[in-house]
Amino acid sequence: MLEDRHQPCNGHLLFNQQEVIKIIDLFDSKRSNLIQILHQLQNLYGFLPIEILVQVSNKMSVPLSEVTGVVSFYSFFSTQPRGRHTIRVCLGTACYVRGGKKIIEKIQELLQVDLGGTTEDQRFTFEIARCIGACGLAPAVMIDNEVYRQVNSNKLKSILAKYD
Numbered sequence: 001m002l003e004d005r006h007q008p009c010n011g012h013l014l015f016n017q018q019e020v021i022k023i024i025d026l027f028d029s030k031r032s033n034l035i036q037i038l039h040q041l042q043n044l045y046g047f048l049p050i051e052i053l054v055q056v057s058n059k060m061s062v063p064l065s066e067v068t069g070v071v072s073f074y075s076f077f078s079t080q081p082r083g084r085h086t087i088r089v090c091l092g093t094a095c096y097v098r099g100g101k102k103i104i105e106k107i108q109e110l111l112q113v114d115l116g117g118t119t120e121d122q123r124f125t126f127e128i129a130r131c132i133g134a135c136g137l138a139p140a141v142m143i144d145n146e147v148y149r150q151v152n153s154n155k156l157k158s159i160l161a162k163y164d
């Protein structure tokens with residue numbers, strides 16, 4: 001049983017059981033609102049650690065396997081802390097052919113982060129995308145909601161420098 005107090009999550013963030021309960025209550029603890037509840041919690045904490053999922057499961061009387069199943073099904077949910085910005089390098093066909101892989105290697109070198117990972121300073125989370133609709137000007141990279149076209153290794157440094 002979890003104690004009713006602030007608890008460390010992965011050593012970085014704290015969450016409060018009362019806050020979690022308040023959000024669940026906002027949606028009447030209805031099973032059909034599970035996705036919205038998880039959204040609200042992720043907005044509040046930045047990610048969904050297992051401690052929160054257990055609490056959601058208990059409070060809503062939904063099996064933990066169902067809660068974790070929803071979280072792993074939807075790519076917008078994350079059980080790990082995320083960076084302040086998300087880099088998505090496109091590896092769709094056009095981008096792959098025109099150097100997407102080199103961009104990935106350059107980002108790994110510049111930021112010292114693996115694919116799927118988050119930089120130590122929590123600045124960036126680094127992911128792959130499958131076509132972001134800029135095939136004509138490949139290779140493309142998306143950072144948060146901004147799309148950068150015809151990216152090359154030289155341009156990368158100045159693009160990344162815009163984000164803190």
Ligand code: FES
Nearest residue numbers: 090092095132134
């Ligand atoms: S394949 Fe990269 S934008 Fe379409």
